[in-house]
Amino acid sequence: MKRLAVLVIAAACSNGSATPQPRPKDASVADANLAKLATKDLYVVSCAPCHGVDAKGYKADHAPSLINPTFLESATDEYLQRSIGLGRPGTSMAGYSKAIGGPLDDAAIARLTAWLRAQGPAAKALPAAAAGDPARGAPIYVKTCQKCHGDQTTRGEGVHLANARFLDVATDSFIRYAIVNGRPGTPMEKAKLTDAEIDDVVAYVRSFGKPPEAGQLAPPTGKEPLVINPGGKDPQWKLRADPCPPAGRGQPACKEDPRFVSIDQVKQALQDKRKMIIIDARPASDWMRVHVTGAVSIPYMELKRLDEMPKDGTWAVAYCACPHHLSGIVVDELRKRGYKHAVVLDEGILEWHRRGYPVVAAPGVTAPPKEPVMAPGTIP
């Protein structure tokens, strides 16, 4: 049963593909001074792991296209900047703004916004949305939208519309425009609904809203001790490997790489006071929201603290939300530095948090919505 759960999550996160995703070739570029990077390189280092090098999305997790024409037509610069800066708490989209502990200043976020904008149409004035009736919208939403967009408690494969930050940045006209025009080339088709029905659905989506969380933990000082239980015994992991793709013509030989440790084993090791290092690979703003108890913040784009890692064989477990992409960058970098005992937390922190395993959380932060459970092959 456990194994099935892992498979479902892994499939949701890699958009159905079981093959390991290629990662940026040189993670040490992530150590470069971010302000000095050309905008395209800044994008590749910080955003491409999920939104893809071409910004068309679905490299990892549910990360949508950032340059779909109907998206750029309806998203103002403010929408883009606030989405990048504040993220979508409870999903793998972190807040990147320095103001909340992220790695990017306003100038860098403005550059990224302009770079995305340059790859599609300008934002245009949107038709106003009329007031709809959420009670009439509810059954339409359940029938036509929910399988892809989820509800307050469970997410789908599409953008999570019940996310408080989404509802905070998106106007009714923005939501309406997406329903009327769809997102060409994606599973988001133009709705076959009347104008009044669309207004009702918008009103229903709006009714998911609750105020975004306000509280945050203090930022990491960079002095938090790396090693948990320094006097403890080493943990004994049973590691999982991704299966190699079937060998064949043109298929390079593949050696299975046991690099994933399950959340159950790590939770047990914490309980047994085993010696280890737990690395939170997400932007620090996410660590300030909620992190695994004892985890240090070493974000995938700011790897400086890896220089302090002890070279005595201490096990290091890196995690992120998706659950493999950002932690994978940190583990690859550690292995490149000759650190053999570096592994990825298999199911990631969202599942850890959902199961109620030990975390340090800011006030008001609750467990993320459930992942959709879908039959194989039905991922849109």
Ligand code: HEC
């Ligand atoms: C770890 C994966 C990950 C990384 C890295 C990431 N994103 Fe995202 N991003 C997501 C996901 C997932 C969503 C959608 C949230 C949801 O599922 O509801 C998203 C949503 C967004 C949105 C809102 C899109 C919409 O349709 O409303 C914008 C804009 C965005 N990301 C820009 C960026 C930029 C720019 C970067 C780099 C600075 C970045 N993201 C880095 C995963 C990521």
Ligand code: HEC
């Ligand atoms: C088959 C799956 C599917 C169905 C059904 C569907 N959507 Fe979507 N929707 C998506 C996907 C995928 C995206 C993101 C596309 C992209 O990458 O640009 C999206 C995007 C959106 C967006 C824009 C979100 C953003 O942040 O940019 C809104 C709003 C939306 N859908 C609302 C709805 C509503 C309301 C319905 C029902 C009338 C609906 N969708 C039906 C899959 C679906």
